[in-house]
Amino acid sequence: MARGNASNGGKGAVAYVGTRLPTLSETFVHRELRGLRGRGRRIVPVSVRAPQGPFGDPELDELAKEAVLVYSRATAVALPRAMAAMPGQFARAARDALAVDLSGAKARAKFLTQAYMGLTAGWRLRDAGIGHVHAHLANTPATVALYLARAVGATFSFTGHANDLFVHREALAFKLREAAFVSSISRWHQGFYDAIVPGGDRPVIRCSVTVPPSAEEGRDIVSVGRLVAKKGFDLLIRAFARIDAPGMRLRIAGDGPERQALVALAEAEGVADKVDFLGAQPHAAALALIRSGAIFALPCRTSSTGDRDGIPVVLMEAMAAGKPVIAGRLETIAELVEDETSGLLVPPDDVDALATALRRMIDDPPARRAMGLAGRDHVRKEFSDDINWDRLEAAIDAARKGDL
Structure with a gap:
């Protein structure tokens, strides 16, 4: 499990990792992020790849500017210094790449690249006071998030959805074992994860929505x-x-x-x-x-x-x-x-x-x-916002409490 350390103190900031953060097709990610911010949480948005704006929404355009890019020139430039600063972490990632539930040299090389990028992004964020790292999508974002968490000494969790579990699955069993908790969007997902790696903390936390004050008649x-x-x-x-x-x-x-x-x-x-x-x-x-x-x-x-x-x-x-x-x-x-x-x-x-x-x-x-x-x-x-944001905050706090 990716472990934190007491120096992060208290709740700490939460790094939120997405493939492209934000994106119009994954509204649940940036809505959840903004919901936690609205509750006073410090959130560091992390985007694996550059968002494809402009979005026609000032809040999303601002979020895209704010997001820390993992696959970027800044990360590539920082890689040698990160390796020099954390040689043990990079060696451990290399060992992981040989052992995780993947088949073929190409898949393992891809995993190792993601791990190295995550570690280096974490090194770039070493002074951000991050206490927990959460990813949406169980494939590339979760890999990056796991190693970012290791680099900053934070706990790690992820939310799996659909394509990332059924078509483009990447080392899922490994991540299920490493995660402090896995946010299950359905009871079916809980059973799906348990069939791969029994046990673990996998609370049902829905991708939530805002319930408008009234309903309208349409045609x-x-x-x-x-x-x-x-x-x-x-x-x-x-x-x-x-x-x-x-x-x-x-x-x-x-x-x-x-x-x-x-x-x-x-x-x-x-x-x-x-x-x-x-x-x-x-x-x-x-x-x-x-x-x-x-x-x-x-x-x-x-x-x-x-x-x-x-x-x-x-x-x-x-x-x-x-x-x-x-x-x-x-x-x-x-x-x-x-x-x-x-x-x-x-x-x-x-x-x-x-x-x-x-x-x-x-x-x-x-x-x-x-x-x-x-x-x-x-x-x-x-499935409403407040109920599920309560559940997510409780899971994050429990992970941090168990780690300190």
């Missing part, structure tokens, strides 16, 4: 997400084409590698004039789109590469806004959406079932409203 079917296979937008377009919904549009916000194929599919299905592809949107605009809808649909599935969602934050945001949701029946999503109560769950890849669910929602406004209210109540009780 369209809306969806938000990266345009990739696991989100099921092709299923949604095909299902939309099968229903008769005069005056209702399908509005999709997001961008990604499947955009051209999805536009072509809408044309082929004869609904191009009823489907709006809005592209990537700032978070505030995405929330406004959700509020404008009558139904929120995200028919998630497991892609051919094995990639799948954890619990999509956008589903929580839709439910927080009082919207009835239709989603793919995945184990993790079933922890958020109670079928027939707060929304409808459909079998993945089943266009007929999805079309039937859309038709039901459209034809029964009272049921829509009841599901929307039930979902909003569930999110408030289990």
Whole structure:
């Protein structure tokens, strides 16, 4: 386990590590960071690679400027001095690279590079008073965070999500053993981690959302997400084409590698004039789109590469806004959406079932409203900001207390 030392004292600062911090597609990271800052925590943002702004949001643009870049010229220049100052840590990292749960020389070399960059970034931050390091994503950010924590004598934790666990997994068993705690976004994730390395502190800490003060009535079917296979937008377009919904549009916000194929599919299905592809949107605009809808649909599935969602934050945001949701029946999503109560769950890849669910929602406004209210109540009780920021702070404080 990455250990701290008493010289950090008290709570210390928390270094927050992300792949690109901030980024529009991972709102949960910078929202959590800002939430902890709002509670008086000192947060040091650390971005593995340079953020891709500008973001059209002054707070995000400022965060991007503030973030310490790991893969940067400053780190490369500091590497020789860091190695001279911490030869034992670099030697230990080299031993780790030979022993961790990875296959092939290329993967081990990549891991070692990440470890060296993390150690050097830590050396650069040696006077920042960091007491804990937390990473979002269990692959590269968690590797960097682990060695940054070792360099500054801090405790280490991470939050795993989806692609980083199912497709681009990197030395997960090693990190599970090294972490002071692992933030589990679902009970399913707890079981997943336990099957790899039994035991350990893995509290359920949700990627949380703000519950707005009121819910609005909308009229369209809306969806938000990266345009990739696991989100099921092709299923949604095909299902939309099968229903008769005069005056209702399908509005999709997001961008990604499947955009051209999805536009072509809408044309082929004869609904191009009823489907709006809005592209990537700032978070505030995405929330406004959700509020404008009558139904929120995200028919998630497991892609051919094995990639799948954890619990999509956008589903929580839709439910927080009082919207009835239709989603793919995945184990993790079933922890958020109670079928027939707060929304409808459909079998993945089943266009007929999805079309039937859309038709039901459209034809029964009272049921829509009841599901929307039930979902909003569930999110408030289990997925809201204050509840989960309390859980995260408690986990960080417990890790630090056990280490001092």
